[in-house]
Amino acid sequence: MxxxxxxxxxxxxxxxxxxxxxxxxxxxxxxxxxxxxxxxxxxxxxxxxxxxxxxxxxxxxxxxxxxxxxxxxxxxxxxxxxxxxxxxxxxxxxxxxxxxxxxxxxxxxxxxxxxxxxxxxxxxxxxxxxxxxxxxxxxxxxxxxxxxxxxxxxxxxxxxxxxxxxxxxxxxxxxxxxxxxxxxxxxxxxxxxxxxxxxxxxxxxxxxxxxRSEDSAITAPGQMASHYAPNATMRLNAKHAREGETLLGFGGTPGAALDLSVSGDLIEAAAALFDHLHALDAGGASAIAVAPIPDHGLGRAINDRLRRAAAPKDH
Missing domain, CATH: 3.90.870.10 (DHBP synthase)
Structure with missing residues (x-):
């Protein structure tokens, strides 16, 4: 087709x-x-x-x-x-x-x-x-x-x-x-x-x-443990990148390859999240370290996606 x-x-x-x-x-x-x-x-x-x-x-x-x-x-x-x-x-x-x-x-x-x-x-x-x-x-x-x-x-x-x-x-x-x-x-x-x-x-x-309890039955989209995942492994709440990792920053994180929002704007960060993960995948990143994201407002959705992206894959 x-x-x-x-x-x-x-x-x-x-x-x-x-x-x-x-x-x-x-x-x-x-x-x-x-x-x-x-x-x-x-x-x-x-x-x-x-x-x-x-x-x-x-x-x-x-x-x-x-x-x-x-x-x-x-x-x-x-x-x-x-x-x-x-x-x-x-x-x-x-x-x-x-x-x-x-x-x-x-x-x-x-x-x-x-x-x-x-x-x-x-x-x-x-x-x-x-x-x-x-x-x-x-x-x-x-x-x-x-x-x-x-x-x-x-x-x-x-x-x-x-x-x-x-x-x-x-x-x-x-x-x-x-x-x-x-x-x-x-x-x-x-x-x-x-x-x-x-x-x-x-x-x-x-x-x-x-x-919703995380171990309850799936009743809506986006509830699978591993979801939204890049090819790379991911480590969350990282203050800096370890050897072999590419750093995805927030709020102007020093040394970040890409930053979800240099100014720390959660609306801007949400809009950039998947686009930046695609870009890191395309750039060949094998391991991604992600800077901490505040867990309020749209930060809750960003952190939910990041946790599922970082979860062990089913395949």
């Missing part, structure tokens, strides 16, 4: 919408990372997502929708969902809700569970494609499973060229880490920190979020 690159204009979006209608896969830009999109109602298309990524079938997918009204087609809505959607949609927040009996989604999307993960992306190209296709889009990150998430179209091509129909080129992603995932199937629970700070969500709810 030859992978086409589509321009982010009316013609490119129309071509992407036709490919989606034909059951094909298109990598699309969102504000968080590039997603590998297929019609969430089409079992063959969803199966192609798992095949292209080499993704385990027990790992559920996020369904991207235009807005809260569309989300209510697939998940049982509630007051808390309404409050969070009004505050943060479109944006980097995914809500896990009870699956409606008449949702019409492929069972592969939910990995056979009775809940569904829903998000309304903010990126104008993603929103235009949702409108043009008229389809709910299952769209995990557009990379090989377990690898570094893609924040540029070149990252997608490196991993998936020849495995998918097209890449819709929207340039670099603004947020740079995946969405924050909140379960509303019971007590509001943080399933994955991400591009929306937890503090903002708790302020909107007027309550603290419960935390």
């Amino acid at each position: 030859q992978t086409r690159t589509l321009a982010p204009d009316e013609r490119g979006i129309a071509a992407a919408a036709q490919l989606i209608a034909d059951g094909q896969l298109v990598a699309i830009p969102t504000e968080t990372v590039y997603g590998l999109a297929g019609d969430a109602r089409n079992g063959a298309a969803v199966a192609r997502i798992f095949e292209a990524k080499g993704r385990p079938s027990f790992n559920p997918l996020i369904v991207h929708v235009a807005d809260a009204q569309a989300a209510q087609t697939y998940g049982d809505w509630c007051d808390m969902a309404d409050r969070l959607a009004q505050a943060f949609w479109p944006g980097p927040l995914t809500l896990v809700l009870p699956l409606r009996a008449d949702a019409g989604l492929s069972p592969l999307v939910t990995a056979g569970q009775n809940s569904v993960a829903l998000r309304a992306p903010a990126h104008p190209i993603a929103r235009a494609l949702l409108k043009a296709s008229g389809a709910p889009l299952a769209a995990p990150s557009a990379n090989l499973s377990g690898g570094i998430s893609p924040t540029r179209p070149q990252h997608v091509a490196q991993g998936l060229s020849g495995r998918i129909a097209a890449i819709l080129d929207g340039g670099p992603c603004e947020v740079g880490v995946e969405s924050t995932i909140i379960a509303l199937t019971g007590e509001p629970t943080l399933l994955r920190p991400g591009g929306l700070p937890i503090e903002a969500i708790e302020d909107a709810l007027g309550a603290r979020l419960a935390l």
